[in-house]
Amino acid sequence: MKKLSAILLVLIFVGNIFAADVTADFSAANKLYAEGKFSDAASAYEKILQTGTQSPALWFNAGSAEFKAGHLGKAIAAYRQAELLAPRDAELRANLAFVRNQVQGATVRESSWQNWVGSLTLNEGTVLTAILFWLTLGIFAVRQLRPALVPKLQGVTRILVLLTIFSATVLGLQAANHFSNGTAVVTVAEATARSGPFDEAQSAFTARDGAELSVLDQRDGWVQVANNAGKSGWLSTKLVSVLPGA
Helix, strand or coil: CHHHHHHHHHHHHHHHHHHHHHHHHHHHHHHHHHCCCHHHHHHHHHHHHCCCCCCHHHHHHHHHHHHHCCCHHHHHHHHHHHHHHCCCCHHHHHHHHHHHCCCCCCCCCCCHHHHHHCCCCHHHHHHHHHHHHHHHHHHHHHHHHCHHHHHHHHHHHHHHHHHHHHHHHHHHHHHHHHHHCCEEEECCCEEEEECCCCCCCCEEEEEECCCEEEEEEEECCEEEEECCCCCEEEEEHHHEEEECCC
16 A cells, blocks of 8 residues: 555656646747747747647647748647637637638638537537436436426426437537548648659649648558549648548
8 A cells, every 4th residue: 555655656746747847848938939939939839749748728829839930731730739629719710710811722621510519629528418418317217216206307308308319419420520520731831642642653633831631541651632622632641730620
């Protein structure tokens, strides 16, 4: 027991040190941004992200630094990662829309239903559905234990059942959108999509920095994509940032 307690204390201590280091690095990156050293700030934010640290503020600041450094694709990718964690942040959505307006050429946008189901994070949708499910289960338990209350609980039962079904349906759409509808954001000035997953393949189409393309398949360092003009091709993963759905 004492040994276990000692191990836990060590883990807590190490965790606190790690958190302090991340906070210091984040502050240093913010300072670089405030000084107008946007490329350096972007690199500093990226270094923090590589540790596995995730937060809307970190991704948001990384996106702003990349945009100021002239990297539209990297900015869009960072803002979209932040949006997955904070889908209702008005400033974030405004910044994302502004950067998207700077992108040239064909690009893919979320449909209205994707925007709608994306108003909650996947975790939020899961928690909401679970709460409604257990409330519904509780109501049915009360109806079994107290038959006299059944007439009074008819309306509440009906509403809870409908809300649970609705919430579960939306959660299913969220999951399908998140895990099936990936997006590849071009992060170089110009990327040539090819007819096959190899450098010698014929050119299919060209995408500009910041273009968002639907992911169709992935294979050995290549990703098959399609733009909103109906053209498809293969891009090296070195040229894009691959994101999950909204």
